[in-house]
Amino acid sequence: MSEPNFYFIFFLLLISGKVLAELAERLGQPAVLGEICAGILLGPSLLSCVPCHEYMPGFYRVRDIAHLGICALLFRIGLESSFIKMAKVGPTSFVVAVVGVTCPFILAFIFCWLFNMTTIAALFIGATLTSTNVGFSARVLSDLKRLDTRESQIILSAAIIDDVIGLIILSIVSGIGAAGIVSFVSIEKSLLVIMGFFILVLLTGSLLVKPLFNLVARAKTEGTIITIAFCFLLFIAYYANYVGIAAMSGAFLAGILLTRTNQLDLIKEKTKPLVEILTPVFFVVAGTSVDLKILNPFNPENKDAFVLCAFLIPIAVVGKFVSGFSIWKKGISKTFVGVGMIPRGVVGLICAQVGLSTAILTQKMFTALVITIMVTILITPPMLKRIIKIQYNARKKPF
Secondary structure (H helix, E strand, O other): OOOOOHHHHHHHHHHHHHHHHHHHHHOOOOHHHHHHHHHHHHOOOOOOOOOOOOOOOOHHHHHHHHHHHHHHHHHHHHHOOOHHHHHOOOHHHHHHHHHHHHHHHHHHHHHHHHOOOOHHHHHHHHHHOOOOOHHHHHHHHHHOOOOOOHHHHHHHHHHHHHHHHHHHHHHHHHHHHHHOOOOHHHHHHHHHHHHHHHHHHHHHHHHHHHHHHHHHOOOOOOOHHHHHHHHHHHHHHHHHHHOOOOHHHHHHHHHHHHOOOOOHHHHHHHHHHHHHHHHHHHHHHHHHOOOHHHHOOOOHHHHHHHHHHHHHHHHHHHHHHHHHHHOOOOOOOHHHHHHHOOOOOHHHHHHHHHHHHOOOOOHHHHHHHHHHHHHHHHHHHHHHHHHHHHHHHHHHOOO
């Protein structure tokens, strides 16, 4: 089989992702949902015109572009984050985040263990369900005119924290997956490697990044600052991958480090077009890995995928919903916070894609996870609207 024209494949990924993302936005859904649907359209479920398996010519080119896209996105998220700001977040948000990570992870792991999956696969599935989609939650709360409420601030702060925790868990399970075994020794080793990497990069980077970019700012060649910033991303991502940590975790750290530079606003401005072009490719490529034929109810071989979806969806919903009830303060709607934590997104998709690409997750497991993520995204807006309506009507009732 001859290798397909890369430029045409790249064109298909970009144009289909953008068109369906626009359609999703117009239907009141997040753009990422449209991008995943674009991938499903291009993948084996329907058109089968994009290489989505290792045995298909051109697969590695497409995969590498997708990985670069997600590194660019996490770099961008890092630029908008700050460990100092996270440290100032109230204990309420921290508790909600920890409960919202722990519950779905443990529930999913127990279910997968009872389902006779490998321990490594169970870890990956649990990790996929840990992180809330902070971008989607912010968009929904903004549309509902509730962004400035106490409940919304708790949701958004907790979502940022559990995204960070999710990235750490992703790095741990990726390291275990690379080792091929699960044991206390392997987990302890992964934790030590991650801690050592984070400490070394943060300490060294904090000392060097500001003087480095002050020096770069004196360059007269146009585009020097953004080029060096991108090279910085690539180097930290390479180093993370070299020590057995997910490259996207390194990209996230690189973004956080650059928040200390005097050129932060310029770097944000210049990286935005790069992120807007490359990031959708990751989600479209993730969608091409979904084979809806696996969910054909008339094929008895698909029973496992149906059972997996039937259990993972309630685990994903309940595991996050209970986090709202960890709030001890009065006057805060626990139900609203719990529902606001339900949607999954970027980190979950990344973890599922890593599991599939390393052959830890099967095609059926991956498809069930993507469908679970999509369901959590779809059900959240109407549930939040219903809660607001109930609370509004309750306030209108006379005493």
